[in-house]
Structure formats: structure tokens, C-alpha cells
Amino acid sequence: MNFSSKLLENAVNEVSQLPGIGRRTALRLVLHLLRRPNEQTHQLASALNEMVDSIKNCKKCHNISDVELCEICASNNRNEEIVCVVEDIRDVMAIESTAQFKGVYHVLGGKISPMEGVGPQNLTIESLVGKAKSGSIKEVIFALSSTMEGDTTNFYIYRQLEGLGVTMSTIARGISVGDELEYADEVTLGRSIINRIPFENSLQN
Template sequence: MNFSSEILEQAVEEISKLPGIGKRTALRLALHLLDVPIIQTENLTKALSNLVNEIKHCKICNNLSDTDICHVCSNIYRDDKIICVVEDIRDVMAIESTHQYTGKYHVLGGKISPMEGISPADLCITPLLKRIKEQKVEEIIFALSATIEGDTTMFYIYKILGDTDIKFTTIARGIGIGEELEYTDELTLIRSIQNRIPYHQNIKKD
């Protein structure tokens, strides 16, 4: 591309770094921002600045939040004896959209993947173990992606806590093998949460 403006070129270069955005799409977006009222572009700039500088991770569950404690963890009507373990914020949003789950969450921040160099130490597992002990949790629901990495992560956590009295369940496999939770439709998620199955039936302990 031949740019008549270095400022425009720089904007296109930065926009094209976003996932799924090529140079041509980035150029269309940049030109669109020049066409709309300046207040709209300024609002976008402010929103992005707040996203980067103001957003927090909940000190309890690791969910994204505007405050130190997210609205789920601070909700006294949610059952803190049940924790749904998920990979990231998108999974929380997907389950919350069903309006069927009344427990709390714990966001790991990913899943164990030796191929990608992601070990248990890279995930929010230690705070989960501490939380389970302090809150006297009765049930852990594994709501991880139906992948080898997801199963590996579930097994790792289960092996640590398998000798406790905690009930371990997984969401029912109405979700296809290899599918990401965030792309699952709401009806399937509702049925998966409601019809969760004991986790210990799926594996053998040493």
C-alpha cells in the first residue's frame, strides 16, 4: 500500500495487529474513524484507554472486573459452596447468559498445554486450591473445553484434590469434542450445566 500520510499508515499498522484484521480491513476502519464525528472516535479512544488502564482481575476468582471483587463474588445470593472452573472470561459470559447457574466461578486464565509451554504454574490454580480450603467448597464443576488440554487440566486439579470430600462434576458432553465453550449455544450450555456428571467416573486414580 502507498500511503499519502505517515499518520494514517501508522494507524493502519496498529489496527492490523488485532486478531483477524488484515491491512485492507484496517485501512477501511481507519478511514471510517476519519469520517465519523470526532466525539465518536474520542469515545472509542477513551474506552480503549480505560480497558487497558482501569480494568482489574477479581481478587477472588480472577474474573475481569471494574472493582477488586467482581459482581458474582460479591453477590451474597450466589452459592459459594459450588465453584465452576473455567478457562477465561468468555466462558463465564457464556454460562451467565443461560441464567441457570447460581454458584460462583474460578477463572484459570488458560489450560495446561506442554506443547505451548503452558504449565500449571502459569495458571491461576494455587489461588483456587486456597479458596477451596478456606470456603469449604462442596462441589467443583469442571467447565473446560472438550480438548486434550482441557482434560489434562481437569485431571491435574482432580489429582491434587481427589482425596478430599469434594464432589467433582463436569458439564455434560453435549458440547462436541474439540469445541470451545464460548461458541456453544445457550440451550446446550443450560443442559450441560443441569445434567453435569460425576468427574471421578471418567478416570482412574493411581
């Protein structure tokens, strides 16, 4: 692309470094900025700057937070003995919105992925093992996505926590509520039969 303006080109270059945004989309976004009042762009810029400069990770669960100890970890209504292991803040938000979980979280910050150069030492696994060793955890619930990387990470943590007297469970995989059986993939359908639950239990939800 041949830009008539260096300023425009710089802005497009910066925006197109974001994931999933190519140069054409970047140009469209940047031209939109030029069409609206300058203050709005200043606000955008300072919101981004403030965020990266001032944001913290909760020292306990490693979730993104404005303060040292996040709201969930600081709450008295949470059972700190049940820890749900998730990949990042989006998973915490998803589980929180179900209002079904009253324990606390442990945010790994990713999954073990040799392809992307992410090893166990890049995640917050050591801190989780530390908590388990201190005896403050009774149950760990694995809630990572069921991909190869997720399964690897689950298994790695499982081996680390083995013998520490921690119950380990994983969230149920099965047919989505409301889904038709004929459209479900075989692996999920197969697992949902193997892991069937007593009918009385299903009535409680």
C-alpha cells in the same frame, strides 16, 4: 502497501496487530474512522485506554471486574460451596445467561497448553487449590472446552484436588437440544449413550 500518509500507515500498523485483522481490514476500519466525526474516535481511544488502565480482576474468582470483589462473588444469593471452573469471562457470561447456575465461578485465565507456553503456573490453579484446602468448597464443576488442552487442564486440577474431600464433576457432553442424530459426530453420540440419564431426570428440565 504503499501509503501516501505516515499517520495513516501508523494507524493501520497498530490496528492490524489485533487478532484476525489483516492489513486490508485494518485499512478499511481506519478509513471508516476518518469518515466519522473525530470525537467518536477520541471516545473509542479513551474507552480502550481507561479499560486497560483501570480494570481489575476479582480477588476471589479472578473474573474481570471494576471492583475488588465481583458482583457474583459479592452476592448473598450464591452458593459459594459450588465452584464452576471456566477459562475466561466469556464462559461466565455464557453460563450466567442460562440462569441455571447458582454457585460461584473460578476463572482460570486460560488452559494448560505447552504449545503456547501456558503452564499451570500461568493460570489461577494455585488459588483454586488454596480455596479447596481451606475447606470452603464442596463441589467443583469443570466447564472447560473439551479439547486436548481443556482435558489436560481438567485432569491437572483433578490431581491437585484429589483427597481434599471435594466432589468433582464435569458438564454433560451430548447431542445439542433440537439437533438431529444423523448429523451428530460419532464421538459425541457415543458419549451421549454411555452417559445416558434416567428418563425421569430429563423430564425435570
